[in-house]
Amino acid sequence: MKKPIKMISFLLVLILTVGLFSGCTGTSSDKTGDTTTKVEKDSTDKNDEKPAESETKEGESEAGSFALPIVDKPITFTYWVPFGGTAKEIIPDLSQNEVYQELEKLTNVKIEFIHPPEGQETEHFNLMISSGDLPDIIEQGERYKGGIDKAIADGIYIRLNELVDKYAPNFKKIIESNEELKKQVYSDEGNLLGFGMITSDVPGTSLEPTAENPWCGPFIRKDWLDELGMEIPTTIDEWYTALKAFKEQMNAEVPMIWNNAIGMEPSTGAFVSAFDIGPGFYIKNGEIKYGPIEPGFKEYLQLVNKWYEEGLIDRDFPTRDAKSIDALVMSGKVGAKLQDGTALVLKARAVGIEFAGAPYPKKNENSEIHWRYKNNICRANYGVITSKCKNPEVAVKWFDYHYTEDGFKLFNFGVEGKSYTGIDEKGRPKYVEYISKNNYQDFDRYNSVFRLHNGPYLKSDLRSNPRRWMEDLEQYRITWNNQPADYVLPPITLTAEEGAEYAKIMSDIEAYRNEMMLKFIMGQEPLDKFDEYVNNIKAMNIDRVIEIYKAALDRYNKRLEKVD
Amino acid sequence: MTRAQIKTDIIRNKYIYIMALPVIAYYIIFHYMPMYGAIIAFKEFNPALGIIRSPWVGFKHFKSFFEGVYFWRLIRNTLLISIYSLVWGFPAPIILALLLNEVKNNYFKRTVQTISYLPHFISLVVVCGIIKDFTSTDGVINDIIELLGGERTNFLMKPEWFRPIYVGSGIWQEVGWGSIIYLAAITNIDPELYEAATIDGASRWKQTWHITLPGIVPTIVILLILRLGGLMSVGFEKIILLYNSATMETADVISSYVYRRGLLDFDYSFSAAVGLFNSVINLILITSANKLSRKISETSLW
C-alpha cells in the first residue's frame, strides 16, 4: 500500500541529491582551478630566484660512480611523508627543502610531496590505503598494519630485493657491511623492508653504520655531589647514600623524581636492570622473559618501597606529568631524574642547575647490568615503493643516491657552499655563519630546511647536529653505551594476528601490573602478596605473549636464511 | 490512513513536504549512506581490501571486549561517571539560568553570563593542567586545608576523589555554556503570566516554581532524553589527562581502555565493535526514556 509513495519520496530525494551534487562540484571545481594555478605561479616564481645561487655548485658536486642525472627527461613521483614541527614556520612543505631542491637538479627526479596533517598521520595513512589513492612512494612504510610483509602480500607495496640488487649498489653495500643491520632491514619473510634511516654515530669520514649512542639514562645533580664531596654513584648503595644526603643536607624536596604513573622507568629501566632483569620483555640465554614477574622484580620493589617510605622518591610520582617535573627540576628541588634525554638537563643548565649523567646503577661492585636503553642501527622510517609507481627502477636509483658519499653530505650537511663550507677533522661540517650564528640556538626549526633531520639516508647525527657537539653531554651517552645490553630484544615484528592477541592480553596485564606495582611501592599492599600477583599475571595468559615473542624472535633470527 | 488520504494530504500540504526533502536528503546522504561502515565491527579490517571486502569474523571483536578482565569495571565506571555527571551536572545550568533570571540588575546579569561561559573555550589540556596544579600535595586546595588544620593529600591519587573531581570540574567548565539554552527558553514564556501572578500576589519563589520552571520543562525534557542517549559515551581525553594507575579502579572507562589498547595495537575493527556496543546500549536508553517521557509529559523526541 505505502510502497508507491515511498518510491516517490525516494525518487524526489534522489533528484535533489543529484542537484546538490552537481551544484557542489560545479562551483568547487572552479575554485580548485583558481587556486592551483596560483600555487604553480608561486612555485615558479621561487624557482626563478633560486638557480642563480646554485648553478655554480653543479660543477663542484661530483657524483662519483653514480651516473647523473638519473633520467634525461624529468620525471615526477608523488611522495607521502609526515612533515611538521617548527620547520613549518619557515617552509610549508618539503619541496622547499634545500636538499630535495638540489636533489631534483642533480637527478632530474621531481618529488611532489603529500604531507598528512600533524597528529593525524595514522588516520591519513589508513584513509590513503583504503581509498586506493596511493602515491608512488611512501616514507615510513612500517605504518602499514600487520607490517611490510603484509603490505607486499596485499599488493600495496612492491618487493624491493631484486630491484635493489640491480639498481641500488650503494645502498646494498651499506646493508651488507653489517650483519646486525642486515637482520634489521629484512623482514621475517626475507623481503627488504625498504630504504631505512640507517645511522652512523662515528666521528671522521667513514660511512660505517653503527647504532646511535643512547639518548637517555639516569641524571644526578652534579653541583650537589660536588658540594657534598661525593662521586657520581655507580651502585645501588651509593645511590642510596647520595639521595639520603640530598634529602638531609641539601634539603631536596624530591631527591629522585620519576616521570610517569607507571612507577618504574619503562624506557630506561635504570634501577630495574640492577636486579638482573629488564623492565618489560627481555631475552636471557636465548629465552624470552617478562621482567615484572621475575624474582628480581620483587627485590626491586622492596628497594623502591623502602626508598619511597624514607621520602627519597617523589611522593606524588603517580600524578607527575612532564610539566610539573619541569617545574620541580627548574626550581632546584630535584636531586635525580631517570627518564628523558638531555632536554631538561639543558633547560636546568640555563638557570644554573647542573646535572651529570650517571651509569645505570649496579646491584653491587661485582655485579653487572644487562639491560639498558639501546638504539637500533636502522631506525625504520622506511621508504617504500607502491604498486602504483610506474617507474620503480628510477625510484630505486633515486633512493640509492641517498646512500652515496655525496648523498651522505647532502642529506646530513646540506648543499656545500650554501649551508657549509667544508668538513673539519672530526668529520663535522663548517656551517656558514648564518646557520651557526642565528640558528644553533633553535636548530630544530632550521634543521629540516637546509638539511634533512629524519629520512631514508645514512644519518650521522653525531657529525651533523651541533647539539651533539657538547662534549660533556656526549660523554654521558658514551658511558651508557659502554654498559652491556645483552638482554635487550632485537626489533622483532609481530604478524597482524599476533599483534591483535598481544594487545588484547597485554592491555589487561599492564593495567594490573601498574596498579599493583604502585600499591607495592607505596606500601598499600605487603610484598608477601608478590607471589599472588605473579600468579594473577600468569592467569591472565602472559605465557601466550611470551610464546608470541618467542616465535617472532625465532623468525627474526632466521631472517637472513630467507634472504640469500 | 488510506493511499488516497495520503495523496490528498501530500498535495494539500505540499510545501511542508518540500521543506522536509532537503533535510531528509541530508540525513540520508551524510549519515545513512556511510553507515555501512559499522559492519566493520563484524569483520577483520584490512585497509588494502577496504570495508566491503574485508573478511567477516562474526562476533570476535565483541567477544574479545567482553572477555577482558576489567570488562565489568569499565562498564561500572563508565556508568557511574555518566550518572554522577547527569545527576549533578544536568540540573546545574538550569539552576544557574533560574538564578540569573532572578537578578534584576541587567549589567550584573550580563557580566555574570558572559564570564560564566568563558571556561567552555579553554582546551581540556589547559583545564586539566590547572586541576592537577590545584589538587596536588603542594597545591592551592591543600594550602587551604592545611590552614584549616587538615592534612595534605594528593587528591588525584585517591580513587574516591576521582569522580568528584571529574564531575565537579565538568560542571565548572560547562555550566555557563549550558545555561544559554535555558535562558533562551525563559524568554519564550508569556510575560502576561507573570503579570497575572503578580496581581494575585504570588511571591517570586512561587512565580519561579509555577511559571518559569514549567515554561522551560519541554526544553529540559528534550535535553534530558538526549543526554540519556549518551550515557555510555564518556570521552577519553579528559580521563586520560587526569587518571593514573592509583585511580584506575574508579577512573578507567570504556573509551580510555580502547585508547590504551589502541596504543599497543590499533585495531579499527575492535574499536568499531566497542563503539557499536555503546551505541546499542545508548539506543535502548534513549528509546526507553523517550517512551517514558511520552507517557508522563507531552514532550518526546518522536
Next chain:
Amino acid sequence: MVTKKTVGERIFNCINITFLTILAIACLYPMLYVLFASFSDPIELMKHRGLMLRPLGFTIEGYKLVFKNPSITTGYLNTLFYVTAGTAINLFMTSLGAYVLSRKNVLWKNAIAFMITITMLFSGGLIPFYLLVKSLGMVNTRWALIIPGAISTYNLFVMRTSFASIPDSLEESAKIDGANDFIILFRIILPLSKAVLAVMTLFYAVGHWNAWFNAMIFLRKRELFPLQLILREILIANDMQSMSNLEGLVDVSVQANADIVYFARLLVQYCTIIVATLPILFLYPFVQKYFVKGVMIGSLKG
C-alpha cells in the same frame, strides 16, 4: 511590575548575588590564568606552581611565535568565511527541519524524528565518510567544511522544542489568511524565535570557529585552512614534550637573553587560546541582546 520586596526576597537576593559573584570569579580564573601565562616569562612560568594572579614577568615572545606563521591571516579570513557561510546554511537547514518536525499532522513525522535520532547514535566511522565526501567531489574544497555538517541533530531538537512552544493559533489564523508553510516559517515562526535563533547562531558559529578535524581530513591546500588548523599546527610544532631530542641549547650561558625566545615555545599553548578565543567572545553580547524576557510574544499579543 515592581512590588515591595519581602524580607525573604531581600535575603535571597543577597545570597543569589554573592553566589553568582563567586561563580563568576571561579569561571573567570582559568581565562585569566591563560591570559597571564601567555604574557609570562617562560622560565618563571615553568617554575611556577599554584595560583597565578598576575603575569610572571612580561614578554610577548609567545605571541611573536604564533604570528610568525604566515598563514594566520588567511586562516582568520577562511574561518570568517566558514563561520558565516556555514552558520547561514546551518540555520536555514535546521529551521526547515525543526519546522517540519514541530508541526502537527505531518505524515511519518515520528518516523523521521526517530530516523534522525538514530544518526546521533550510530555512524559508519571515518573511512566511509571520507569516501563519501570524496565521491561528492568536495575533498580539498571549502564545501567539505560546510555541507557535511549542515545540521546538528542536537540543535535541531532544541529548535524544534522552541518552535513547538509557539501557540498554534498564530499558525492557524495565518493559514486562513492563505499563507503557505514557507510564509509561516519565515514571517511568523522565525521572527518569534529570535532568542532560540540567537542561541543556534552562537552554537553553530562557535562550532565552526572551533572546528579543525574535518579541515584536517579533507583539506590539503593550505590556503583553505581555517585558523584552528593553523593554530593546531603551531601548537604541535612548539610542544616541548613532543620535541624528543630537543638538545638545542648551545652556548646557552652566553646568550642568556635568547633563552626567553627559546623557551617562549612554552607560552604558545596559552597564546593560541587567546588568539583563537578573543574574537569569538565578542559574539556573545550580540546574542545576549535577544535574551530579554518575553519581549517577542508579548509585543505581538499587545
